[in-house]
Structures are given as C-alpha cells and as structure tokens.
Amino acid sequence: MRTIKIMAIITWIIISLTTFSCKQSVIYVSVNGNNNSSGIKTSPVATIQAAIELSRKSGIKKIQIQKGDYFDVSVVLNQQDSGLSIAGEAGNKVRLFGGKVLNGLKQTGTFLEAPVPESVLKDLDFRILIVNNSLCERARLPQTGAFNHMSEWPYQWQSSQGGWAKKTSETDLRTLYYNPRDIGPWLDVHNAELTVFHAWDDSYVVLSGIDTVNRKLTFSNSATHPAGAFASWAGPKTHQYIIWNIREGMTHPGQWYVDRTNRKIVYWPKTGERPENIQVLVPIQTHIFEIEKNTSGIMLENLQLSCSGGPIVNSGYGTENVTGAIVADKVRNFSLKKIIIKNVAGWAVKLNGSNISITDCEFSFTGAGGLNYNGRHISVERCGIHDTGKLYFGAVGIMGGGNYNQVSHCELYNIPYFAINGLGNQSVAEYNLIYSFKQSMVDGGAIYKVLTLL
Secondary structure, three states, X not given: OHHHHHHHHHHHHHHHHHHHHHOOOOEEEOOOOOOOOOOEOOEOEOOHHHHHHHHHHHOOOEEEEOOEEEOOOOEEEOHHHOOOEEEEOOOOOEEEEOEEEOOXXXXXXXXXXXEOOOOOOOOOOOOOOEEOOEEOEEOEEOOOOXXXXXXXXXXXXXXXXXXXXXXXXXXXXXXEEOOOOOOOOOOOOOOOEEEEEOOOOEEEEEXXXXXXXXXXXXXXXXXXXXXXXXXXXXXXXXXXXXXXXOHHXXXXXXXXXXXXXXXXXXXXXXXXXOHHHOOEEEEOOOOOEEEOOOOEOOEEEEEEEXXXXXXXXXXXXXHOOOOEEEEEEEEEEEEEEEEEEEEEXXXXXXXXXXXXXXXXXXXXXXXXXXXXXXXXXXXXXXXXXXXXXXXXXXXXXXXXXXXXXXXXXXXEEOOOOOOEXXXXXXXXXXXXXXXXXXXXXXXXXXXXXXXXXX
C-alpha cells in the first residue's frame, strides 16, 4: 500500500512538472512561421498581428520576434493589449518595414524603372525610396541651394497669436511667382512638389498648375505663410524655394523620382547596381506601431523600424503636423528600449501620455523630426538623434511639452532647425551632446523654449 502511495505521489509530481513546463508564456514570431500555428517556439506564427490575436485570446503578454526582415508591418494596439511586451530576439537583428519590395525593375537607358501597380499603392502619395537599406536622394532643382521666387508679402507679422496685419486668403497661400530663367512650360505639375522657405519653418506643397504667361505656380494645398513673408527681417531665405520629384532634377546616380503620370518609379543606379542585385522598398504603411488611447504598460524592445510613409501635409512649425513611425495617444507606463528607427518619411516617434521611458534608442534619417512628446514624467536617456529633416527643413531633433520631463545623456546632430524645441514645464535637459544644428532655417538654436522651474 505504501509503495502504491509513493508511486501515486511520483506520478502526480511528474504530471505537475509536465503541465508546468508545457504552459506557454511567450508567443513567437518567425519569418518562417505560419499564422495557423500555436505560436510556441517550435511552431511560431508569421506576423506580429497574428501574435497579437493569440495574445488577446490566451492572455499571454509576451511576444518575441525572431531574427529576420518583416515587410508591410502595421500594428495597432489598444486597451485590451495593456501590459504587452514585444521584443526582438536578443543578440539578433529584427527589422520591421512599413513597406514592400518593389519588383519589376528594368534598365531603360540610364535609369532603372519599375511600374507601381494600383494594388501595391493606389495614389502614389509617398516621398521616400530605400535602396539596399539606404535612403535615396530625391530628384530636385536646383541640385544645390535654392531658386529665388518673385513673390512679395509686405505685411507685418503681429505674433503667433495675432497673425498677419492683413488676413491671408487661399490665393495668397497657394500662389508663387517664379523667374522664367528657372522653370518653364516643361514643368510636369502632376509630379512636381515644392519646398517654400519662411523664417521659422518651411511649407511643403504639391503643384496644381503653372501659368507661363503670368509666371505663376499654383498649389493644391495651402502653404503655412504666403511666399515672401518675413522678408523685412529674415532676409533672402524667405524668397527661396526648391522643386522636387521631376525628371529634370535627375542629375547624378543615386537619385530617384516617382512618375505619377506613368505610374512608375525611376531610379538612377550607382556603379555596379543592377536589377538583380539591389532591393528597392516603397512605403506602404503610415505607422509601424500605433498605440491607441488609454493603453498602458506597453513595452517595445530590441527592434529596428524602417520604411514608413506619410500622406502629403503642410508640415507646420517644427514639422508638428507630420505623423510618425511610432505613434501613441494618451498612453501610460510606455517603454521604448533599444529601438532603432531610420529611413522614415515622418517623425521616428510621436506620442503623448505619462510615465514614459525612452532609453538607448537611435532615430535617424527621418523626413520630419526625431522625437515628439507631450505629457508628464517622460524620460529620454542615452539616445542618439541625428540626420533629421530629409523631407521637411523645419524639422527638429526633439519637440517636447508637458511637465516633469527629462532629456539626459543624449547626442543630437545634423539637424536643420533646433536640436531641442521645448521640454515642458519643470523639466530638465542635462549632460547632452549637441552640435551641427540650425543648418537650414534663419532663426534657431541648440535648445529653445525650456521652462525649467526647480
């Protein structure tokens, strides 16, 4: 009888240990996975979205992404995902792309060209192209510097609150008079886009027409200010503009433009680049991670994000109107750790909330700024932010607001406007290395609008 009891106890222990060891605590994602799988390490799913669905059903709050490249990624998290951790496999490179590989490249004379089917991207509303993991240079005129336009706006700026002494009309904000020596009837208004410089920012506009008799360009979206504004004190910068995305702006290898008239990408290959040995990515998704209101306890770690796009928008002061690769709204206890974001059309990260930690991250080669935050108890530590403003020259490294925030031990450089534009009230910036800023705009500095009350 005693022997039977001992055997029963041993059997119970074995069953208990087996049950404990088989209990799943992590959901795994692999490039070789299958979305019909269970998500255990030996049977991973193929996409992050599938892993999130499993998490919601099972209550498992840890997702690990195995090494590799993942394409067309766009993840939306909400309140039911609170407490979720999404991490790349430690010691390995995990890259999440918000775009797809562009196939069908063919040599056409000097250039490589590829059609963009409507099934891939219907409206062709994108402004970045990535070739072999590098952000390509867009076709532009002039190749360096800027053209000088002929528009005038002689009215007084009364302040950010008061605006202009004369109220601006849509015509004022959608018109630029050009010098006929610079452009002419050859300009393709279906493709051309403009940067129009002001004093503190720049406007990004799409053309809707050209009047060669009156030497006038018309925009399809309004500029922030009339062309020529602020000239009385800001000087020649306020009469400058650049034309983007036209064939005439293709002057050397490595450049590209999207031919919307003929629905194709045109790229000038560098020496040795051929269709069979290059990878071309076009952005499909606007956000790679979007965290919705009132979500808490989300942690993202050890991930590399790239190739997120963004619709045409007039960027606004400090590029505040542009979206980001990671966006989070009214989140709590949110953490980014060892996150690399590069080659994106907007901000790297744009968020608001409380108790947010951003540590050991790198944000670079962004169309807009690096980090845009607003909230309470936001900590940014040991981060590198550089080479911002690749689409919008009014970009800053960090734009912050709120209360009780801290930016420390960060390095910021190669930034067209401010390195740090605001921290928030009762906030601190300390032990940061800042250099090579205010590369494009008239008025700016290393750190601006800091309200620190200690």
